Amino acid sequence: MKTLKTALLYSVLTLFVSCQYLDDYSGGPISVPPQLVLEENIQYELPFEVLTTTQEDVEIRNGGYGSAATAHPRRKGEFYAITDRGPNTDFLDGKKFPVSDYTPRIGLFSVTNDGEIVLKKEILLKDPNGNPISGIPNPEGKGATGEIPYDIDGNQLPFDDFGLDAEGLVALHDGSFWVSDEYGPHIVHYSANGVELERISPYGINEGNGGRKIPAVFAKRRPNRGMEGLGITPDQRTLVGIMQSTMYNPERIQTDLTRILLFDLRTGKTKQYLYRQENTNLSNSEIVGLSSTEFLVIERDGKFSGEGPVQKHLYKIDISGATDVSSANDEDEFGLLLNGKTLEESTWSEIENTGIVPVTKTLVADLVQKTGYPHDKLEGIWLIDNHTLGCINDDDFAVTDEDDNGIIEQKILPGETPTIDASSLYMIKLDTPLNN
Incomplete structure (x- = not known):
């Protein structure tokens, strides 16, 4: 009898474990725990399609899924990833x-x-009226970065009030999403269908949100280096955003100081904390909540392996002993001042x-040392379990502009065999x- 009961219990548990990875009858593929099928340190390319091909035979790919990643809050074998504003190159003043x-x-x-x-599914981001937005910069007063948008032929484009350069992603249990970006910076709440529910920024530009601002x-924020990472505490009560690099406060500055925001x-209510990078001009491109005080952070440079010393680091940080550097008034243009200087202008000795x-920060993994990581932009983390991560890069839609002249080129990984860069998943065991 005990054997029969054990067998029945095993069958029920097996059925339960299997069913939790089914796609809820959406017709999609069955998902499995990635630990069971993915090999460590192997490149798994994310699927893509070609958007268009230029006259020079450069493929512009509808890849780009690497600006941020996050675990599906309920299904263990699934993750979300987000694109940024779309393919672009430097041109004139924008x-x-x-x-x-x-x-x-x-x-x-x-x-x-x-x-x-x-x-399995694409969710296009939309304005409050359900119209698809673009990745075109915002106008003055609504998050403008000073970048002028142009089309493929060099004609100036109109600005987009709801344009977004998405870089951070949070998936909530109710199916909705929070996204941070590099324009405003904005923190935007989207429905499960991608419709804007609330936009929070330093400007308080949108009505109907109770006046909530950061x-x-x-x-x-430095143009194109805004709120690059967005996470949430496990209780889903507090958003945590990280700025990519030093803010231009009050003017163009490059130091190893950047800021973390809790909302x-x-x-x-908000809190702010300081993060010290390993060098100037590095990028914090992802943050993931582990507890109410501990987070996983990407700190990287923008170089490919083989271009000299390369940094693609994952750090575990702890804010429990850190100082909240919020100013007394959130409307203070320059934030907290020390002896008349902004935090960005101050030295670490003056700050301390x-x-x-x-x-505090502790190195968790060096991806170059661990995998020989060939990509330049490590930007997404899929937290799989307590000792397993999925790391994803941004491939820039497979295009680049190495000479900053507006000429679109194919983004190629350096190496003996030239390969087009592709957003890819690497499973890492810690x-x-x-x-x-």
Whole structure:
């Protein structure tokens, strides 16, 4: 009798474990726990299609799913990833957008029994009226970065009030999303269908959100290096955003100081903390919540392996002993001042002499050392379990502009065999569990 009961219990548990990876009758592929089928440190390309081909035979790909990634909050074998504003190159006093009507989007991906990465669904981002947005910069007063948008032929494009250069992604249990960007910076709440529900920025530009804003100092973000990462605490009560690099506060500055913002979704109250990078001009391109005080952060440069010393690091940070550097008034243009200087203007000695403590950080993984990581832009983390991560790069839609002249070129990975860069997933096993 005991054997029969054990067998029945095993059958029920097996059925339960199997069913939780089914796609809820959507007709998509069955997802499996990635630990069972993905091999460590192997490149798994995300699916893509070719948007268009230029006259010079350069493929512009509808890949780009690498600006951020996040675990599906309920299904273990699935993750979301987001694109940024779309393919673009530097041109004159701004950016050339070869596919100017491109809509930033969220993709839902799954891992099949065969270890294949499948794009199950695309969610196009839309304005509050349900119209697809673009990745074109915002006008003055609504998040403008000073970048002038141009089309493929060099004609100036109109600005987009709701344009977004998406870089951070959070998926909530209710099916909705929070997205951060590099323009405003904005933090935008989207429905499960991608319709804007609320837009939070340093400007308070949108009505109907109760006037919720983030501190005015965040408008000093460096153009194209805004709120690059967005995470949430496990209780889904507090958003945590990280700025990519030093803000231009009050003017063009490059140091190893950047800021972390906490936003309480219930009260709208914020806190700020300082993060010290390993060098100047590096990028913090992702943040993932591990607890209410601990987070996983990407800190990287913008170089390919083989171009000298390369940094693609994952750090575990802790804010519990760090100092909240919020100013007394969130409307203060320059934020907290020390002896008349902004935090960005101050040296670390000056900062620490006032008793201000930055977040602590511990190296979790060096992806170049671990995998020989060939890509330049490590930007997405899929938290699979306590000791397993999926790391994803941004391929820039497979195009680049190495000479900053507006001429679109194919983005090629350096090496003996030239290969077009592609957004790819690498499963990484950590030596030490993230939560001990």
